[in-house]
Amino acid sequence: MVKKIVLMTVILSMMMSIVGCGGGASTGNNTNDSSTNSETDNKDSSNKGESYETVVYSYATFNNIPSNDALSSVEEEINKITRERIGVEVELMPINITEYGQKVSLALQGGEQIDIFESLGDFNTSVSAKMAYDITELVDQYAVETKELIGEEILAAVTKEGSLYGIPTYKPYALTPMVIYKQEIADELNLDMSQVKSIEDLTDVLRTVKDAYPDMTPLVPVSPGDSGIYRTVEEIDFLSDDYLSPKGVLQGDSLTVVDFYALPEFMEKAGLARQWYQENLILQDAATTTSTAQELMASNNSFCYIASYSYPEEDTAASLSSQMGTKVGAKRIGEAYLDTSSISALTWMVSSMSDVPEAAVKFLNLTFTDPDVVNLLIYGIEGRDYVLDENGQALYPEGEDATTVPYTAQISVGTLGNFFIMHPSQGTNEESLAWEQEQNQIAKKSPAMGFTFDSSAVKTEYTAVSNVINQYLAVISTGSVDPVTAVPDFIEKLDSAGMNAIIAEKQGQLDQWLENKE
């Protein structure tokens, strides 16, 4: 009997270790990594003798994670400023963008110290899960400059029931749908892109390209399953939903919450996508390809994609050209529209479990007001990680690039602190900065600006509806299915998944909010 049990255990544990390696490895290793990181960092700072409060600043980076040495050298530079100005030391915790949300929430659950973190479109859930500290009073005390800089109107987007839960990154907020195309082909075929004013105008351009290059698929998706066309439905307030997965929305000046997919405009755009699909104008695998627009554009058989950017046409084109290695142009095909989520999507929050909330807010204030701090965070140390050209614009030292300098977070530009006080990166048009700041003011704003939706009452419905959207949105938006039958199916499935409960809950909260506002 004992033998049998022992044998069983051996087999079991063998099986387990194999199964375990496959499944749990990814999350398990990650937490280990970050905990060892912070341990060594803690040691570093405790050796310095003097005692300051330490703030852990966790940010998402699109670049490589720098080595510990490079990181502590930047930390040290920042600390020189912060010790003097606010009596605080900072510990940087860059996390790769793809695993940022998961890592931060795991770390906070595990009781690891993270004092400042950012939302990547999930501001709302962070607040309803009580991850964010109520900083209303702290901001008045320690971050007055930031509050003035950003302004009440924008801060309203991250205020819930009178409590301020974060500070949105100060950057161009207004996203405008644009078509990004290869300049070379447009010149060669004498395409007048300035005449493309809406997505409907694009069809003829795509056809011309297709005629000239029959082997080419002119339009590629911006990200898997996202042809970009439903972004061109105008004046939509997503009411706190992820804009890649809209649910109940407001349209224009109306204050009635509606199902996004039941809008006639959605059907229209879906029909357009289908037409493109049938004429072979859009990548046939658009719904499932895992390549990004940048990769697809780098190949020779594509012409353009549709995406939303917050910079002027010229700047967008310049910055994308350098990233893609081929000259591209950008043309706006819609108007900018500001709603609460376009602001709260990137919000800096203080962790509700932070032991040093005052110090955290003081440091946050610096990231919005002190150019040196922001430049250190984004570009690293001058001379080593970047140099300035004669116009004061940042570029990599000669012979170096993003992968060889010890520290850089350049691609995260515009996600942390104040975008307008950093060194502009090379090729930026100075006038654009003014234009962008102006856009923040003049872009059309949703009537529900400042309203945030709390989804906790309809969580069950949210999961079911998210799954239905996952199933249909990509194939409809890329034209892979016939919208005449697919859209009604889609709407019907959404209804039975509880879309109406979500809309009703949204409407209820919105009415309540409007009432309180008056």
Next chain:
Amino acid sequence: MINKNERTKKERIKKRKELANTSSLLVIALPGIIYLLINNYLPMFGVFLAFKDYNYIDGVFKSPWNGLKNFEYLFKQDAFMIIRNTLLYNLTFIVLGTIVAISLAILMHELGSSKRVKFFQSSLLLPNLFSWVVVGFIGFAFLNSDTGFINNTVIELFGLEKVAWYSEAKYWPVILTLVYLWKMMGFHSIIYMASIAGIDQGIYEAAQIDGASKWVQIKSITLPMLKPTIVILSLMAVGRIFYSDFGLFYQVPMNSGAIFETTQTIDTYVYRGLMELNDVGMSAAAGLYQSLVGFIVVITANAIVRKVNNENALF
């Protein structure tokens, strides 16, 4: 009195001897046991999270109770489809997997122990070492509708119409089963090969003298001797019947919405549904639900096995 004392003493000695015999085995198993405790038993205490409305300030213990609300979403709308998919795939995998693994093991064993057997073994095991992401892309290279291998060679050869594999749900039960078999069979067959190697050669020799053909030997010696292993492995697989291999069902279909009808399982449903909400309580509820059903199923299956043949039961 003396008698009784002596008996307990004897028993104690006997027990000690047994322990001495098995202690080396226990030591070998120790890392596994410790792993099992840390990885599978320690987290169990968090099971009550499934009944809580988790928030970060109150933490694990103080978050308010939530009744069965966290479980509701598992029984909404698509519940039938995802449970059907999970169960049917797992049953197929258990049945087909066992058959294929045993056939492979027997074939390998019959080849003896030459170099080519080593080669076959290694190449059969190779897919098992790939990550699902890689397997997903190998699949994509085959099935991609524009540049995929199948559409450009096989389909063309037969002069058929190109198939948009990633948007036709009906093909996926076959595709997923094939991919699963290709990836997992090498590993499974190794377990059976080890069992076959343990069968006394004398039995085969005796059978040969009696004039038994290879086929009869397999049917009447190998298979009956493998029965305990088959039962143990199947019972363990049955215990996980409510789980699905996340990599297989998420990576291989390339997250294509059009084929959810046949590729959505409980794990992928939970993952996709909670991506946006990131809700701790609801994820815990899904885990508890899966393991509870798995537990009930495995207990029932074991009871049935015990009724039929006590020797083969797990416990």
